[in-house]
Amino acid sequence: MSLSLLQIAYSSLLPHIKRTPMRKNEATRILLSDETLDHEYLPITGLASFTSAAAKLILGPTSPAVQEQRTVSVQTISGTGANHLGALFLSRFYKWDGAPKIWLSNPTWANHHAIFKNVGIQPVDYPYYDPKTIGLDYDGFISALQTAPERSVFLLHACAHNPTGVDPTQEQWKSVAEVMAVKKHYAFFDSAYQGFASGGLDKDAWAVRYFVERGVALLICQSFAKNAGLYGERVGALHIVSPTREAADRVKSQLSVLQRSEISNPPTYGARLVSLILNDDVLFDEWKKDIQTMSGRIIDMRKELFRILTEELKTPGNWDHIMNQIGMFSFTGINPEQSKALVEKGHIYLTANGRISMAGLNTHNIRYFAENLDKVVR
Numbered sequence: 001m002s003l004s005l006l007q008i009a010y011s012s013l014l015p016h017i018k019r020t021p022m023r024k025n026e027a028t029r030i031l032l033s034d035e036t037l038d039h040e041y042l043p044i045t046g047l048a049s050f051t052s053a054a055a056k057l058i059l060g061p062t063s064p065a066v067q068e069q070r071t072v073s074v075q076t077i078s079g080t081g082a083n084h085l086g087a088l089f090l091s092r093f094y095k096w097d098g099a100p101k102i103w104l105s106n107p108t109w110a111n112h113h114a115i116f117k118n119v120g121i122q123p124v125d126y127p128y129y130d131p132k133t134i135g136l137d138y139d140g141f142i143s144a145l146q147t148a149p150e151r152s153v154f155l156l157h158a159c160a161h162n163p164t165g166v167d168p169t170q171e172q173w174k175s176v177a178e179v180m181a182v183k184k185h186y187a188f189f190d191s192a193y194q195g196f197a198s199g200g201l202d203k204d205a206w207a208v209r210y211f212v213e214r215g216v217a218l219l220i221c222q223s224f225a226k227n228a229g230l231y232g233e234r235v236g237a238l239h240i241v242s243p244t245r246e247a248a249d250r251v252k253s254q255l256s257v258l259q260r261s262e263i264s265n266p267p268t269y270g271a272r273l274v275s276l277i278l279n280d281d282v283l284f285d286e287w288k289k290d291i292q293t294m295s296g297r298i299i300d301m302r303k304e305l306f307r308i309l310t311e312e313l314k315t316p317g318n319w320d321h322i323m324n325q326i327g328m329f330s331f332t333g334i335n336p337e338q339s340k341a342l343v344e345k346g347h348i349y350l351t352a353n354g355r356i357s358m359a360g361l362n363t364h365n366i367r368y369f370a371e372n373l374d375k376v377v378r
């Protein structure tokens with residue numbers, strides 16, 4: 001059996017691929033040994049076996065929005081592309097009362113501002129993070145939802161809020177959904193970390209599924225960059241849930257027109273890989289284990305950092321937020337001067353607002369980090 005040119009080209013990538021997690025290796029191996037694959041274009045809306053499995057992953061396999069075929073799913077250039085396409089779609093087709101506006105949590109992933117401005121939607125902040133408690137400003141958040149004009153569009157981080165690591169509890173989410181339903185607001189969900197917060201794919205999709213059940217109008221931007229470790233392959237999807245199948249058909253047609261003028265056809269490789277994982281029971285189970293390993297390691301680092309600071313170093317201040325926050329990021333609560341001191345004196349790199357990547361901590365560097373943090377807050 002002779003190797004195709006494609007296999008020869010890909011085989012030069014194998015030393016790199018070997019360093020990636022086991023399950024992805026298995027999916028990669030299956031994909032690279034498939035001699036029937038070609039370099040043809042995908043359909044404009046992407047690989048159907050990927051988009052339909054991706055919709056079930058976020059909405060749940062028994063979601064009425066999936067079963068009643070009210071969900072339109074389009075493959076995008078990872079989560080950023082999904083945000084862009086969702087924003088572009090709303091800029092054209094949402095029935096705006098006045099100038100288009102999107103309500104963004106303060107703070108949010110910095111790129112949100114640029115993405116919405118690019119399509120003529122003005123970002124407005126809603127209160128989210130409370131520096132006093134280093135937690136959620138729940139009252140401020142609810143009051144912004146209540147006072148915003150009816151049918152406002154709110155961007156919500158589905159889980160593992162970036163940059164704060166602060167998520168609403170399920171009870172708080174329920175109240176948010178209640179106000180949004182009453183005020184007929186639109187939820188623009190950004191889901192970039194499903195599985196990375198709690199370790200459970202279903203648990204991390206809880207808010208999205210609850211909002212669908214509650215009948216809040218919404219769309220979801222989904223990224224596989226982090227949870228599948230496919231950053232550079234740019235695998236993502238935009239899912240728009242409509243009230244009826246007929247409305248969904250119209251949404252699909254308009255999304256196809258937009259996608260055609262932007263990227264024509266999405267890329268094949270990463271979507272094929274994720275499709276293999278999501279549609280194969282064995283690979284899917286193995287992937288879930290990998291996600292638990294990754295998120296479990298981050299949770300262990302939170303526990304260890306909290307223990308060193310509170311028990312060993314007796315660092316001044318309250319560090320409960322280290323345990324209460326979730327996902328890859330943590331707002332430490334330190335000020336810009338203290339952050340600068342960590343960078344300059346300890347060569348510990350973090351953003352000026354005190355955000356660290358919990359994923360960057362490991363058993364070798366955690367004590368060094370804790371000791372330096374202790375020094376700068378004393």
Ligand code: PLP
Nearest residue numbers: 078079080109162190192223225
């Ligand atoms: N949304 C949020 C909240 C993010 O934090 C990120 C990445 O950091 C993204 C979207 C987009 O990521 P990507 O385009 O790599 O999928």
